Amino acid sequence: MIRLLQIEFIKLWNNRASKVLILAYFFLLTTIALAAAIKFDFGPFQFHLAEQGIFNFPYIWHFNTFITAFFKLFLAIVIVSMMANEYSNKTIKQNLIDGLSKKEFILSKFLTVLTFSLISTLFVFVVSLILGLAYSDFTEFSIIFSDLEFILAYFVKLMGFFSFCLFLGVLIKRSAFALGFLILWQIIELFIRGIIRWQLFDGKTTDIIMGFFPLSSMSNLIKEPFSRFKVVQSAAAELGQKLELNYHVHWYELLIVVCWTAIFIYLSYVLLKKRDL
Structure with missing residues (x-):
């Protein structure tokens, strides 16, 4: 497995575009730390982001994982391009000639996906832990390490x-078209949601049904954290509303995404196995 990973990372590191995107991705993750130091001064009005409680434990685990998830598109481009380059540079054929089986080839790509996911998660965990220790009002051990299910999610x-991006890369072969299909699929899921909600079911039932779709199920893992702000809660209370949202990460939501991951990897292997390279 280490040999397979080495092969993939040599390819990625020798590709200038991939190298720039990977470095840009991790740089953007560190901008969360830079945001903590931002202070806005408008005459008598001063605003310090860190003082708004967003870096308090355990809320920081929820907030940071939700925000940094938006940056995943950078690595998505790398993964899609990784597969497109295999076809355009004919390295996939050369790897197979050199003795790599199609199963090992897909395994090497999946190991790359796992490595990117793991390193990103560890990076966000460390940055969040440092920010929390620096700015949180609560530093008790039990509070610091509560709500860590957001890190798992x-x-x-x-x-x-x-894994979805990898599957699209195998399916479509061209990175631009694969990324275009990714955007199109997001629109398709939104369209299906609208049709189901308009014609068939109420909002709650629609959410349950859409929770089984690929991108929607991934989005469901980490709900928006902004309504947890005290200022939002206070504003809602003044309007006579009480926000009672469920922010927890549920085991069945994790299971659905894990199942989709297995499906995407398996389909990638099936496609590659049937193709004449």
């Missing part, structure tokens, strides 16, 4: 999304 979310 972040890892599973990345793994599922990158």
